[in-house]
Amino acid sequence: MRKSTGKNFLPIAIDITGEKILVIGGGQSAWNKIKILKRFDADVEVIALKVCDEIKESGIPYRIKAYEKADLSGFLMVYSCTNYPEVDRQIVRDGREAGVLVNIHDQPALCQFISPAIYQKDHLRIAVTSNGTDVYGTIEARDRIKHYFENNQ
Ligand SMILES: C[C@@]1(CC(=O)O)c2cc3[nH]c(cc4nc(cc5[nH]c(cc(n2)[C@H]1CCC(=O)O)[C@@](C)(CC(=O)O)[C@@H]5CCC(=O)O)C(CC(=O)O)=C4CCC(=O)O)c(CCC(=O)O)c3CC(=O)O
Ligand SMILES: NC(=O)C1=CN([C@@H]2O[C@H](COP(=O)(O)OP(=O)(O)OC[C@H]3O[C@@H](n4cnc5c(N)ncnc54)[C@H](O)[C@@H]3O)[C@@H](O)[C@H]2O)C=CC1
Structure with a gap:
């Protein structure tokens, strides 16, 4: 069933060489995003309360912690895979203030960019x-x- 997002996303291609990308959340959804980002040599970091074995064994830097606004500092974009609407809304607000592009993996209406x-x-x-x-x-x-x-x- 097709759903309207109230959004109008421009498909573009971004050079991420040397750019830092933050993934918030460490479950299977986060791992799926990370696998695609790594195909483009992204400089990915993870923060999460809990991190799955695939991420632990991948060599990608991760920190075990609760998200806070200061975590966005220095990143070009952020993917949230927490599944907590309250945390997601906070990340969207903080991202706008900090000038960091935000993707919420399961909430197109909250996304500033989506993943094709x-x-x-x-x-x-x-x-x-x-x-x-x-x-x-x-x-x-x-x-x-x-x-x-x-x-x-
Ligand atoms: C809006 C968007 C935001 C974003 O994530 O950027 C979004 C949202 C949602 N995804 C959902 C579910 C799943 N998404 C996948 C996989 C992918 N999802 C990707 C993109 C996008 N997903 C963006 C829209 C792109 C567009 O414009 O069409 C892909 C293409 C690219 C990528 O993720 O990089 C990648 C395939 C990568 C590849 O094959 O190469 C799988 C399969 C899997 O994980 O294996 C499942 C089932 C998981 C499970 O439940 O098991 C649901 C729940 C839907 C429901 O059931 O209701 C929502 C929410 C909603 O649709 O409202
Ligand atoms: N949605 C998807 O793309 C897929 C989902 N699944 C299944 O769906 C279920 C859910 O998987 P996930 O979507 O990965 O969710 P999950 O619940 O496994 O992971 C959420 C992650 O967010 C973190 N988190 C939550 N609040 C946080 C906060 N305030 N600060 C920092 N980190 C925080 C948690 O520690 C956890 O690492 C699983 O059973 C999984 O196997 C499987 C394949 C794909």
Whole structure:
């Protein structure tokens, strides 16, 4: 079912070389975001009350702590994967004040940016988004694109 987010997201491509990216939360949702960010050599750090084994074993720096505004300092963008609406709203407010771009992994209406589904082959990058309205349709479209490129050349 397609949902309206009341948002109008511009698909852009950002150079994250040397930029610090903060992930708040250390569960499977955080790990899924981190795996994609690492494909682009992002300089990722994690803060969470609890961190899953995959993150612990990945070598990515993490700190066990409760989120606070000062944690945003020095980051280009932040992904929140806490699943706590109160914490998420605080991160959105703090991000606006601190000039840090905010993604809330399961709340498109709160996001300043959203994550597209990506097909990448060398320098070709195709990013699919539904404006945050239909994540499963987005993944399906990306998988069709992948199938097209890998079976029609
Ligand atoms: C708005 C957005 C915000 C954002 O996260 O940026 C968002 C929101 C939500 N995701 C939800 C669920 C899941 N999302 C995934 C996976 C991905 N989600 C991604 C993007 C986005 N997800 C942004 C919109 C993009 C667009 O414009 O369409 C991808 C493409 C990119 C990435 O995450 O980097 C990545 C695939 C990466 C890849 O395949 O390469 C999986 C599968 C999995 O985790 O394996 C599950 C099931 C998890 C489970 O429950 O098990 C729900 C609950 C939906 C419901 O059931 O109601 C919401 C909330 C809602 O839709 O309202
Ligand atoms: N949504 C998704 O993309 C996926 C979800 N799942 C399943 O969904 C369930 C939930 O997984 P997750 O979404 O990862 O949630 P989770 O509850 O496992 O992780 C939330 C994380 O946020 C942290 N956190 C909460 N409040 C915080 C605060 N104030 N400051 C700092 N950190 C804070 C917690 O310590 C934890 O690390 C799991 O069972 C998981 O296996 C599985 C695959 C994908």
